[in-house]
Amino acid sequence: MTLIFSGNDFKYELEGVMKLFIPAKLFKHEFTDSYVTVEGSFAFFRRKRGKKNTLLYVYVKLGEKNCHKAELLNNDILDYDNECELILSRLLFKVMTKLTDKQAKWGIITGIRPVKRVNMMLSQNMTQDRIYDIMQNRYLCDKDKIDIAYKTAKTQSEILSDLDSRSFSLYVSIPFCPTRCSYCSFVSQSIEGCLNLIPEYVDNLCREIEYTADIVKRLGLVLDTVYFGGGTPTTLEADMLDKLMKTISGSFDLSHLREYTVEAGRADTITPEKLEVLKKNGCNRISINPQTLNDSVLEQIGRKHTSKQFFDSYKLAESMKFESINTDIIAGLLTDTLDSFKNTVDKLIQLEPENITVHTLSIKRAARLNQEENEEVFDNPASKMVDYATKKLLQNNYQPYYLYRQKNMLDNLENIGWCKPEKESLYNIYIMEEVQTIIAVGAGGSTKLVDMKNERLERIFNYKFPLEYNKHFDLMLKKKDEIEVFYAE
Secondary structure (H helix, E strand, O other): OEEEEEOOOOHHHHHHHHOOOOOHHHOEEEEOOOOOOOOOOEEEEEEEEOOOEEEEEEEEEEOOEEEEEEEEEEOOOOOHHHHHHHHHHHHHHHHHHHHHOOOOOOOOOOOOOHHHHHHHHHHOOOOHHHHHHHHHHHOOOOHHHHHHHHHHHHHHHHHHHOOOOOEEEEEEEEOEEOOOOOOOOOOOEEHHHOHHHHHHHHHHHHHHHHHHHHHHHHHOOEEEEEEEEEOOHHHOOHHHHHHHHHHHHHHOOOOOOOEEEEEEEOHHHOOHHHHHHHHHOOOOEEEEOOEOOOHHHHHHOOOOOOHHHHHHHHHHHHHOOOOEEEEEEEEOOOOOOHHHHHHHHHHHHHHOOOEEEEEEOEOOOOOHHHHHOOHHHHOOOHHHHHHHHHHHHHHOOOEEEEEEOOOOEHHHOOEEEEEOOOOOOHHHHHHHHOOOEEEEEOOOOEEEEEEOOOOEEEEEEOOOOHHHHHHOHHHHHHHHHHHHHHHHO
């Protein structure tokens, strides 16, 4: 399909809306005032400014079908360019909905943080009715998605209002896994191919932790949460985990720490020895993630563990009395059925974990499933799965506390973190809503420096892969000095 832009260059925004309906790999672009010479399917976007009003016009030819819509905008309106972009996006959305019969429930909101819009409106003391009106009519969101976004924002409100501007969170990246899942695009490596890298990686990571702690001390920042992610942190042996966690406790002041999470992740990496290490070093929240409790689906996606291993690992963690256990599941996995997904949701709820995170399958370019171009991925009951999970979790006294979206997500859906009352993960809220500095250490880590008062946000990126992290470590380490520069401004 060809996207044609006349009198505007809203390429990014309009392409984002089009991706809700048509795979992005089919797009090409032209900047011209006519579509008469274009062959095949196309979308034509015109902005034509007159003396008093601007004509905004969308015409789409999709196979043998076509549709067009237009709207006039007063030239004197505030924020003229943004309004033009918004109107063209709405026109395109309505045209494509008619041509494809596809219902994109988040409307023209294509960004990853829809809750951020609701939080902003709440901070302006807007009423619930006004917020719903804007989300429905300005952004074309369905009511059920507005409901979940509003509930999420309300859950977050007290936590966000009580946030210390000098606080920060520490993210520790362990980019290793037993095997690589078929849907995964994270910077992670299977353990078989990189065993020789791990000892040096852990040594360097300890050095980076110590170096970062010195910066934090000079700045007088207060450590709020610690989060071990990956990869699968428990891929490391118990002695290496112990070394890392002792380095953190020996380098940072943990007296104000409110949350310490380690993604145990995969059941095939969990042992009593590793959980004992986590517990004695201050970890109070862990993730044990089955993704599905259907063994055939687990095998299909490349997870080398069974549902029984998950239950055994969960019971072990439960017996050690961690304050909070999270379990992740994914809606839309290849070969999974609606009935099988319902079974997964029901069995997890019976365990009564403090957190349940419901992801929707997102196929990134780096994921194996995308490389295999398996068309089954794009024809599954993901939307019905998410609806079922939402209904059951609300019925069982879980509340949504963070929500985000990803590119290439099935059915324009979302990922939602659910929790029992007062069991929110602080780190997940902070990073999704971009309200607190997150200092990242390790390969693939992305430090996010946040100055809410002056509305500043800057990022510092570590090297992506363990090999280059080790090879260029000293050079990368000096980039941490940018943290002091940011806080000095």
